[in-house]
Amino acid sequence: MLSDKEREEIEAELPHYPRKQALCIEALKVVQLHRGWVDDSALRDVAGFLDMTEHEVDSVATFYNLIYRREVGRNVIHLCDSVSCWVMGCDSICSHLKKSLGIGMGQTTADGKFTLLPIPCLGDCDRAPSMMIGHTLHSDLTPDKVDKILRNCE
Amino acid sequence: MEKPLTEHITPGAPPLDLAAYEENGGYEALRNTLGSMAPGEMTSLVENSKLRGRGGAGFSTGMKWSFVPMGENAPKQKYFVCNADEMEPGTFKDRYLMEGNPHLLLEGMILGAYAIQAPTGYIFLRAEYRKSEEALARAIEEARRAGYLGENIRGSGFSHDIHLHSSAGRYICGEETALLNALEGRRAVPRAKPPFPPVVGLWGKPTIVNNVETLCNIAPIVRHGPEWFRKLGRAEEAGTKLYGVSGRVRNPGLWELPLGTPLREIIEEHAGGMRDGYRFRGVIPGGASTDFLVEEHLDLPLDFNSVQKAGSRLGTGTMIVLDDRTCPVGMVLNLERFFARESCGWCTPCRDGLPWVEKILEDIESGGGREDDLGILHQHAKFLGPGRTFCAFAPGAVEPLQSALKYFEDDFRRHFDGKGCPYHAPSAATGNGQPPSSSQGPETRNQKS
Numbered sequence: 001m002l003s004d005k006e007r008e009e010i011e012a013e014l015p016h017y018p019r020k021q022a023l024c025i026e027a028l029k030v031v032q033l034h035r036g037w038v039d040d041s042a043l044r045d046v047a048g049f050l051d052m053t054e055h056e057v058d059s060v061a062t063f064y065n066l067i068y069r070r071e072v073g074r075n076v077i078h079l080c081d082s083v084s085c086w087v088m089g090c091d092s093i094c095s096h097l098k099k100s101l102g103i104g105m106g107q108t109t110a111d112g113k114f115t116l117l118p119i120p121c122l123g124d125c126d127r128a129p130s131m132m133i134g135h136t137l138h139s140d141l142t143p144d145k146v147d148k149i150l151r152n153c154e
Numbered sequence: 155m156e157k158p159l160t161e162h163i164t165p166g167a168p169p170l171d172l173a174a175y176e177e178n179g180g181y182e183a184l185r186n187t188l189g190s191m192a193p194g195e196m197t198s199l200v201e202n203s204k205l206r207g208r209g210g211a212g213f214s215t216g217m218k219w220s221f222v223p224m225g226e227n228a229p230k231q232k233y234f235v236c237n238a239d240e241m242e243p244g245t246f247k248d249r250y251l252m253e254g255n256p257h258l259l260l261e262g263m264i265l266g267a268y269a270i271q272a273p274t275g276y277i278f279l280r281a282e283y284r285k286s287e288e289a290l291a292r293a294i295e296e297a298r299r300a301g302y303l304g305e306n307i308r309g310s311g312f313s314h315d316i317h318l319h320s321s322a323g324r325y326i327c328g329e330e331t332a333l334l335n336a337l338e339g340r341r342a343v344p345r346a347k348p349p350f351p352p353v354v355g356l357w358g359k360p361t362i363v364n365n366v367e368t369l370c371n372i373a374p375i376v377r378h379g380p381e382w383f384r385k386l387g388r389a390e391e392a393g394t395k396l397y398g399v400s401g402r403v404r405n406p407g408l409w410e411l412p413l414g415t416p417l418r419e420i421i422e423e424h425a426g427g428m429r430d431g432y433r434f435r436g437v438i439p440g441g442a443s444t445d446f447l448v449e450e451h452l453d454l455p456l457d458f459n460s461v462q463k464a465g466s467r468l469g470t471g472t473m474i475v476l477d478d479r480t481c482p483v484g485m486v487l488n489l490e491r492f493f494a495r496e497s498c499g500w501c502t503p504c505r506d507g508l509p510w511v512e513k514i515l516e517d518i519e520s521g522g523g524r525e526d527d528l529g530i531l532h533q534h535a536k537f538l539g540p541g542r543t544f545c546a547f548a549p550g551a552v553e554p555l556q557s558a559l560k561y562f563e564d565d566f567r568r569h570f571d572g573k574g575c576p577y578h579a580p581s582a583a584t585g586n587g588q589p590p591s592s593s594q595g596p597e598t599r600n601q602k603s
C-alpha cells in the first residue's frame with residue numbers, strides 16, 4: 001500500500017498530465033524517496049495506483065538509471081565517467097573510490113553507507129573530474145578531496 | 155559585443171529574480187506582442203531571424219514552428235516542450251542559462267507557445283540538475299503570480315501554463331521523440347518518424363520541442379527584431395552561441411560569442427591555450443557525438459555550415475580537447491563505451507553494434523588488437539551510420555569513431571604490436587596514462603568577454 005504521504009505527493013502531480021499513467025516515473029521517484037529503493041512491493045503499489053500491470057511499471061523502472069531496483073546505500077555516489085572527466089583523469093578517481101570503499105562499480109559497502117555508480121556527463125565539464133552524492137555536485141576532484149568528501153558523509 | 159543570453163548572468167550569484175529580469179527589459183517582448191501580434195507573425199519573425207536550433211541538429215526554429223497545424227480546424231490541445239535534458243558528454247551550457255537567468259527561458263517558451271497557440275508547456279529537465287530545478291520552480295511561481303503564466307495572460311486572451319518535469323536519467327531522453335515517450339511515463343525509446351512531433355507529438359497532439367539555449371534567444375529576437383539578431387553572427391549565420399571548452403586547456407569554461415567565431419580564437423584566447431607540457435591534437439567540437447577536428451581546422455569559423463563542410467557538426471558548441479599525452483584510441487573507447495551503455499536497445503544495429511565496437515576498442519587498447527580490426531571498425535561506422543538505424547543515436551555514436559580512424563590511424567596501429575597502449579606509462583596502474591591533475595580549475599565558471 002502507498003502511504004498517505006506517498007499518495008498525496010503523487011496526486012499533487014496529477015493535474016499536470018492528461019493521463020495518470022504519465023505519472024509512472026514520478027510515482028517511482030516518490031516511493032524511492034520514501035523507501036530508499038523500488039522493491040517488488042513498491043512496484044505493486046505504484047502499478048495498483050496507476051491501473052498498470054506490475055510488468056509495465058517494471059519495464060519503466062528498469063529503463064531509467066536513477067530508479068534503483070536494488071537496495072542502495074545511504075549515500076549513492078554517481079561518478080561521471082564521460083569524456084571530459086575521462087580526459088581529466090576520472091579513471092584514477094574511480095580507482096581511488098573503489099580502493100577506499102572496498103567495493104566495485106555497482107556495489108554497496110557492507111555497512112550500507114555507500115553505493116558506487118557511474119553517471120553520464122554531469123554538465124560540469126569545465127571543472128572535471130566530477131561526481132554527485134545525493135543532491136550535491138563535487139567538482140575538480142583529486143584523491144585528497146575525495147577522502148575529505150567521504151569523511152563528511154553521514 | 156552584444157551578449158543577449160548571458161549579459162545579466164553573474165557566475166556564482168543567485169539567479170535573476172523576476173524584478174531584476176524585468177528591470178533589464180524582461181517580459182517586454184511578451185507584453186508588447188501577446189494578443190496584439192498574430193501568432194503566425196511571431197513564427198515568421200523567428201523564421202526571419204535565421205535562428206537555428208542550439209540543441210545539436212541546427213534546424214530552423216521558425217520553420218519547425220511553422221509545421222504546427224493552425225486555424226480553426228487544428229487541434230485545440232497542443233504542447234510546447236523545452237528540452238532541458240542536457241546530457242551530451244562535454245556539454246554544460248544549458249545548465250548555465252537555467253541557473254543564471256530562468257525567466258529568459260520562460261519568456262521564450264511563452265512566446266513560442268503563443269506562436270503555435272499551445273495552452274500547455276513542459277520543461278523536461280534532467281534530475282541531476284538540482285540547482286536548475288530550484289531556479290526554474292521559483293521562476294515559474296513568480297511568473298504565475300505576475301500573470302505571465304496562467305489564464306488570459308496579461309489580458310491577451312492567451313492562456314498558458316508551464317510544468318516542470320524532472321526526469322530519471324538516460325541519455326536517450328534527449329532525443330526528441332524518446333523525450334515525448336518519457337514525458338508520457340513510458341520507456342524512453344524513440345518513435346518512428348514521420349509523423350513528426352509538430353504534427354503528431356505528445357499524446358498524439360501537435361508538439362514543439364526546443365532546446366534551452368534556442369528558447370533563450372526568442373525573447374531578445376522578438377524585442378530587438380530579426381535583423382538585429384542576424385547581425386550578431388560573425389559571418390553568414392545569425393546570433394550568438396555559447397561555446398564551451400573542456401580538457402587540458404589553461405582556462406576551461408563557457409563564453410557567449412558571435413556564431414562563427416573561429417576555433418583557434420576560442421581555444422587560444424578564451425580557453426587560454428593548452429596547459430604547459432601539453433600540445434593540441436584535436437577536438438570534438440560539439441559534444442560526444444561529433445566528428446573530430448584537428449590542427450588543420452584551427453582557423454575554421456565555428457558555425458553550422460562551416461563545421462559541416464569540414465566533415466563534422468557544430469552540435470552543442472561545447473568542445474572537448476584532445477591533447478598529445480592522451481590516447482586517441484582510449485578517448486574513442488571511452489566515447490563508445492558511453493554510447494554502448496546508453497543505447498536504448500530498441501533497434502538491433504545500435505543495441506548489438508555498439509557493444510561490438512566497444513569490445514574491439516578494448517582489445518586494441520589492451521594490446522590484443524589486430525590489423526583487420528580496423529576493417530571491422532570501418533564497417534561498423536558505416537553500418538551504424540545515417541539511415542541504418544531507428545534514430546540519430548548510433549549515427550552520432552560513430553561520428554567520433556570514423557573521424558578518429560581517419561585522423562589517428564597511426565595511433566591505432568601503434569597499439570597492434572602487442573604492447574598495448576603507447577600512452578600508458580608503465581607505472582600508471584589505471585587511468586588514461588596521466589597523473590590525476592592538480593586542481594587548477596577556477597572556483598566559478600569563467601565568463602570572459
